[in-house]
Amino acid sequence: MNILVPVKRVPDPYAKVKPLPDGSGLDTAGLKFEVNPFDEIALEEAVRLREKGLPASITAVSVGAAECEEQLRKALAMGADQAILVETSDALDSSVVAAELAALVLELGIDLVLMGKQATDDDANQVAQLLAAKLDWPQATFASAVEVADGRVVVKRETDTGEETLSMRLPAVVSADLRLNEPRYIALPGIIKARSKPLERRPRATEAVAKVRVVFYEAPPAREPGRKVSSVDELVAALKDRGVIA
Amino acid sequence: MSRLLIVAFDVAESSSLAGFADALGIPFDLLLLSAGVPAPIGAEKVFLAGMPSIPVADAMAKALARFAAPYTHVAAVSSMRSKDILARTAGVLDAAMVTDAVEVLGVRKFKRPVFAGTVMATVEVAPSAILLTVRPAGFEAPEPAPNGPAENVVLDADSMAERSAVSARSGGRPDLTQAKVIVSGGRPLKDAATFERVVGGLADALGGAVGATRAAVDSGIAPNELQVGQTGKIVAPDLYIAAGISGSTQHMAGIKDSKVIVAINKDPDAPIFEAADLGLVADLYEAIPELLAKVKS
Numbered sequence: 001m002n003i004l005v006p007v008k009r010v011p012d013p014y015a016k017v018k019p020l021p022d023g024s025g026l027d028t029a030g031l032k033f034e035v036n037p038f039d040e041i042a043l044e045e046a047v048r049l050r051e052k053g054l055p056a057s058i059t060a061v062s063v064g065a066a067e068c069e070e071q072l073r074k075a076l077a078m079g080a081d082q083a084i085l086v087e088t089s090d091a092l093d094s095s096v097v098a099a100e101l102a103a104l105v106l107e108l109g110i111d112l113v114l115m116g117k118q119a120t121d122d123d124a125n126q127v128a129q130l131l132a133a134k135l136d137w138p139q140a141t142f143a144s145a146v147e148v149a150d151g152r153v154v155v156k157r158e159t160d161t162g163e164e165t166l167s168m169r170l171p172a173v174v175s176a177d178l179r180l181n182e183p184r185y186i187a188l189p190g191i192i193k194a195r196s197k198p199l200e201r202r203p204r205a206t207e208a209v210a211k212v213r214v215v216f217y218e219a220p221p222a223r224e225p226g227r228k229v230s231s232v233d234e235l236v237a238a239l240k241d242r243g244v245i246a
Numbered sequence: 247m248s249r250l251l252i253v254a255f256d257v258a259e260s261s262s263l264a265g266f267a268d269a270l271g272i273p274f275d276l277l278l279l280s281a282g283v284p285a286p287i288g289a290e291k292v293f294l295a296g297m298p299s300i301p302v303a304d305a306m307a308k309a310l311a312r313f314a315a316p317y318t319h320v321a322a323v324s325s326m327r328s329k330d331i332l333a334r335t336a337g338v339l340d341a342a343m344v345t346d347a348v349e350v351l352g353v354r355k356f357k358r359p360v361f362a363g364t365v366m367a368t369v370e371v372a373p374s375a376i377l378l379t380v381r382p383a384g385f386e387a388p389e390p391a392p393n394g395p396a397e398n399v400v401l402d403a404d405s406m407a408e409r410s411a412v413s414a415r416s417g418g419r420p421d422l423t424q425a426k427v428i429v430s431g432g433r434p435l436k437d438a439a440t441f442e443r444v445v446g447g448l449a450d451a452l453g454g455a456v457g458a459t460r461a462a463v464d465s466g467i468a469p470n471e472l473q474v475g476q477t478g479k480i481v482a483p484d485l486y487i488a489a490g491i492s493g494s495t496q497h498m499a500g501i502k503d504s505k506v507i508v509a510i511n512k513d514p515d516a517p518i519f520e521a522a523d524l525g526l527v528a529d530l531y532e533a534i535p536e537l538l539a540k541v542k543s
Contacts, residue, residue, distance in 0.1 A: 014495075017361045026365070094343060095336075122360050122367075123476065124345045126333040129303070133337025138304050138406035141330045144470070158470050160326045160423075160479075162413035166302065168406060178477055179464065209372070211342035216368035220359065223502065226523040232536040235508065235526050244427070244485040244506050245452065245541055 001056045001148075001170075004110040005043045005080065006101055006127065008036040009064060009071045013120040019217035026217055035071045037183075038116025040078070042176040044183040045146055046114050047079035054148055057081050059108060063100045065089060069199065076194035077186045083199040091210045098130035099208035105135060107205075110171065112153060117142055117175040128175035138168035142177040248353055250274035250319040253310065253332075254284060255300060258424055259323045261285035265385030266321060269350040276393065277313065279401070288391030293399045300327065305405035307334035313401060315339065317375065319353070324379040324480060325423065332377045341375035346480075348384040362476040363499035383482030383503035420455045422472065427454030428483045428504075430474055433461040434490030434530065441467045444530065445489060448538050457481065459497050475500035489530045493518025510534065 011017050012032040020027050035043075043060065050056040060075035062068035063086040072083035086100050105113060113132075118125035125141075132139035140155035144163065147154045154167045158177050229235045239245045250272050254260040260278055264287035267274045276289035281296045293313075300306060310331065314320045320335070322328040324346050336343035349357035354371040356378070422428060429452065431445035441462065449456045458468035460475055474481055476496040482503035489510050491497060498521055501507060509522035512529050519525040526533060 011361075013362075017365060019365055094333075095340075098337065118477070120362070120476075123362065124343075125329045126336070126343050126345060129307075129330065129333035130337040130343070132304070133307060133334045138302075139330075139334065140407065141303070142326055156411075158326065159412075160471060162469065162471050163411070164409055164413070165411040166407040166409055168408075178460065179470065211372045211374055212344060212369050213372075214360075214367045215355075215370045217360075218366050218368075220363060220366050220502070223507075223521060224523070226507070226519075226521070226525060228519065228525045228527065230526075232526070232528075232533055232540060235524060235537065236540050238524050239485070239506070239508070242506055 001054060001112065002108055002110045003046045003049070003056050003058045004101070004105060004108065004113045005039065005046050005058060005060050005075065006097075006113070006115045007039045007043065007060045007062050007071050007075045008116070008119045009033050009062060009068045010036045010119050010121040013037055019219060023216045023218055033067070033070065035074050036116050036119040036121075038118060038120070038176055038178075040183045041178070041180050042114040042116050043075055043078050043080060044181050045176060048181065049146070049148055050079070059084060061086065061101065061104060063088065063092065063097050072199055073191055073194055074186065076197040076199065077190040078184065080197075082197060085199065085201045086204055087201050088204050090204070091213060093210040093212045094124050094126035094130055095212075096208045096210050098127050098134055099206045100204055101127070101131050102134040103205040105131070112148065112170060113173045114146070115173070115175055117177050128173050132173035135171070135173070137171050137173055138166070139173045139175075140166045140168060141175040143174050144177055144179045146174060146180065248272040248318045249316070250321060251314050251317040252276045252289065253320060253322040254278045255322065255325075255327060256280045257282035257284060258421065261287055261387070262323045262382040263321055263380055264288070265382060265387045266347070266350065266380045268388045269385055270319065270353065272319065272353060277399075284393065286390045286392050288388070289393045292393045292396040294396055295399055295401045297401065301403070302405040302407045302409055303330045303334050304407065305403040306331045307338050308403040309401040310335045311338035313399070319376050319378065321378040321380050323423075324381050328379045332379055336377040339375055339377070341377050342371045344369060344371065344376060344378045347378045347380045359499070362495050363502060364495060381480055381482075381503070419449065420453070422455045422457055422474065422479045422481055425455035425481070425483050427452045427485045428457045428474075428481055429454055429487045429489065430457035430459065430491060431462055431468070431489045432459040432491040433465055433467065435462060435467050438467055444534050448487065448534055451538050451542055452485070454483070454485070459491055459494075488518055488522070489534055491518055492516045493521060
């Protein structure tokens with residue numbers, strides 16, 4: 001069984017990212033880059049499926065600049081068998097990435113795409129759904145548990161009101177939410193060891209053009225500074241004063 | 247000619263995007279998916295699908311794509327459900343998808359939060375149909391206006407997935423995304439029973455909803471659907487009371503549109519105090535019961 005795990009290179013999700021003064025981009029100087037945490041969860045799940053006995057070959061893929069190799073090496077260290085970098089300097093949006101992934105899925109004979117529900121940089125939450133639509137495959141987003149057996153994938157997924165379970169015949173697309181698992185820690189030696197695993201660079205396979213482009217970045221409007229109150233009585237008075245409690 | 251279709255999953259959502267439609271300023275119709283009577287928002291036409299439940303995304307997206315094909319814009323309130331379905335619909339239609347629009351700068355230009363709301367991005371959409379999930383908080387609702395004629399429509403398609411084991415919200419409290427008052431708790435609430443007693447008790451006294459941090463959900467203190475933040479629910483109540491919440495960037499991303507944020511935390515250095523309108527440095531086990539007694543009296 002062939003599992004594809006798309007991996008996005010994103011700025012350290014715990015670092016503060018600032019817009020450039022002219023709004024033309026983001027100030028990424030000095031920022032560390034990481035594997036998008038949700039993609040890391042997806043990859044961890046793929047590796048666990050294999051560890052539980054599912055005969056699976058796991059391919060990690062990134063679409064983007066040469067620097068994405070760093071994140072693909074991490075993915076190989078976590079347990080991916082091979083990695084592909086679709087190298088491009090084109091402007092990308094979710095639809096372009098989905099188009100590239102769809103081409104790769106068909107070429108590699110992928111049975112299951114496991115990916116993060118969103119990236120922590122653009123917070124778009126789109127690629128899994130766009131990809132599933134392009135392939136006309138079933139989808140389960142916001143996965144919190146995944147089981148594969150008898151040619152089906154059964155996914156427990158989080159919803160606005162709780163949870164539900166979807167059972168889908170493979171092939172299918174699954175996007176990982178936070179509570180799917182806790183990814184393993186990879187020490188540096190593991191990353192170095194993974195250097196012997198195959199990493200293929202290739203050009204784009206489609207001519208899809210970005211439909212959505214960011215033209216300006218800015219800081220969000222600041223909230224008015226608040227104040228501390230010294231007692232519950234003072235808090236109640238302030239809340240009444242603002243008309244938010246009777 | 248530009249035309250907007252507002253997709254409301256339920257009656258509560260039918261009025262939520264009136265402000266967005268007003269800001270976009272193009273003629274619009276309203277499609278109500280579940281059964282009910284939509285709010286008067288001045289839609290030119292109303293389509294009533296009367297669905298007993300919302301189908302799985304692949305089926306819903308297929309049906310919606312057929313129905314929405316004539317429109318230049320299709321919008322729904324941001325939620326896990328709308329992101330699941332609209333993004334797939336965009337894929338079916340080969341349309342552009344804009345997630346979490348918070349401001350309209352033109353018919354093809356929108357503002358949306360990125361990096362957990364710590365940066366705002368202005369996005370421009372190339373000529374194609376545009377699907378959007380919209381956060382209503384940033385849009386001022388216009389006066390109610392009568393809708394045009396209503397028409398029953400049938401939206402159906404078969405799903406490739408089988409759905410089972412659906413859990414529904416425990417009833418009685420308002421929906422987090424619609425609530426005027428929210429009381430939220432973090433990990434200091436210890437366990438599910440304490441959380442329910444302390445946070446739930448105050449929420450009920452204020453007629454509000456209950457929210458939780460990711461840490462509280464991860465440690466089993468609160469169910470997942472109560473999570474507020476970047477990867478949970480985005481809320482915009484009049485009053486948000488954060489009890490025992492330190493205020494991570496990811497949590498703050500979900501509450502910054504609240505009118506008044508109150509923080510109750512015994513750690514005076516908790517980051518939440520920087521964002522809170524009113525901060526009380528206190529043990530929540532003393533402060534919340536006292537607050538509850540005083541709002542009840």
